[in-house]
Amino acid sequence: MQLTRRNMLMLSTASVAATAMGTFPAFASLTDDEIAEITGGADLGEGAITLTAPEIAENGNTVPIEVSAPGAVAITLFADGNPVPNVVTFNFGPLSASRSASTRIRLATTQNVVAIAQMEDGSFQKASANVKVTIGGCGG
């Protein structure tokens, strides 16, 4: 079966493990702490993971985010300016045809979206994107 993006979204939803961990205030350091918890402090590589996010959110309440890391067993998304930065973890089994997922997340304000992928060999990859949430203005 050919996996379309729409199928992929449905599959991904099934394997989503959304986490909501307490009510700490949101600080970038909180994201760093949670990343360290996942990686055990291991080095974070770059280049084998692709995070696609808009530069400026059209609607901060539903921002499309796409992440892809061939060879990943899990990808976790963080929004470092949200009250709860840890957004979602996508888990991929050995039969997952594509190690990528799309979702939409709410962003409280302009902030970084960070993706951490755990690879099959136990190493970690990181990608981040700054997404601006603006009150809107007027273009030419």
Next chain:
Amino acid sequence: MISRRDFLQVGMAASAMVGASGFGNWARLAAQQSLTQDQLLEFEMFGNISLIHITDVHAQLKPIYFREPSFNLGVGSNKGAVPHVTGADFRRLYGIADGSPSHYALSSGDFAALAQGYGRVGGLDRVATVVKAIRADRPDAILLDGGDTWHGSYTCYHTQGQDMVNVMNALKPDAMTFHWEFTLGSDRVAELVESLPFAALGQNIFDAEWDEPTDLFPPYKMFERGGTKIAVIGQAFPYMPIANPRWMFPEYAFGIRDENMQAMVDEVRAEGAECVVVLSHNGFDVDKKMATVVSGIDVILSGHTHDALPEPVLSGDTIIVPSGSNGKFVSRVDLDIRDGRMMGYRHKLIPIFSDVIAPDADMTALIDAQRAPYVSELAEVIGQTESTLYRRGNFNGTWDDLICDALLSEREAEIALSPGVRWGPSMIPGQDITREDIWNVTSMSYGEAYRTEMTGEFLKIVLEDVADNIFNPDPYYQQGGDMVRTGGLGYSIDVSKPQGERISNMTLLGSGEAIDPSRSYVVAGWASVNEGTEGPQIWDVVENHIRTLGTVTVQPNNSVEVTGA
């Protein structure tokens, strides 16, 4: 008595905006002492493909005055780079003689005096003459419309864009992309787009619900000219749902989407395109960056930020051609495409001097037919101006000063806000202000003039937010407008600082007191992107104000202090 045409032929210096061979030829051309239609159109045919670009017409069917900005700051890597060079600096950079036609067409300084001599610019009947002349030279030239065409006038508003569609169809474009068109509402846009006899392109126009391409707006179109395949990829304005009311076109999502742009370039190359042209409404700095991120684009025809440059700018391996606004310019770009690649180009930015280029009679008749039902409303004189009225510039223009004054007095507000749009023709001292003139700088589908209360803290957030849309050092975060205009409110801005730290010294001009973050102020404005905004239409507010004044005189505005540039 000397006629304007005589004046142009004997007077001043130079003609011609022949760009291709570098800065040097400008001064030489300045030695010529005449300006004729033949000169403006003179072009030694080159290569095997011709592109014709017009963009950001903003529904200006008739000739108008248009003053180029005297304030256009670049930030980050674009500091001091064109198009962020104005006035005498711009003329020096390109070797343009003071007082020459190029001075008047391309730069600021002595605007009112030069306008008296050189007259109005634009007019789609003059544009038709130019397009016909290029087609006489190269019958299969590709005509591309960069968008912001179906917006900006009394007749465009009342016909919901039909006047512009009728006139542009007669020019026979080959493709178009979009921005303000979407503020007609998605149903009307769909209706008009389905009627078009040419391609409506946008690789970045997506279905908002599924984030996938739409059927109505294909990403590109392939053209074959003399055995050579040329792909034209459309790039609509990326930030429509942010800069304009999202609720008017909720079915669509946009964004820069440069990864999809790369995929489209790769796709058309795989299909045999030997030349890739992007018809863009990104704005100049965004185009410049995109050309370094996406590989394989030969030409970007650049719109949105209303810049006009006498020669293309090279970014990576891509030439970027910005073609001005309001029907003031047409670009001709001849390309030599051989062995699957662009071997060379020749370019000319043709200024549409309306007293030099003869109108095309058929087009004049068609334009007048669109205007006929509205002629008496359009022509009604509301007042006179003793000042030059203009909008373009990063911080304020006299038109917006007048509009802010109208909001303050007609809406009994302490502070007025006017959007930093870049459209709207200029007027020169001594002119009658007609209803058409007022609509030319205010017409839109969400023109309600609201009256509300804002705290000092929120006002600062608004100024900081808009400032970051202009002065963020990364062009991909810029939306291509100018700073929101303020009435009754002064401030200082350091454009080199990050968001949240640019604005200081906010002052209520009425009392001279510092703005209190916790106090509420009565604020009037227009063009809110929020649904359900209530108030009289801005053109009625301005008309009442001008009628009361009779004669308009706009005092110099020193309420914004700029540093860090």
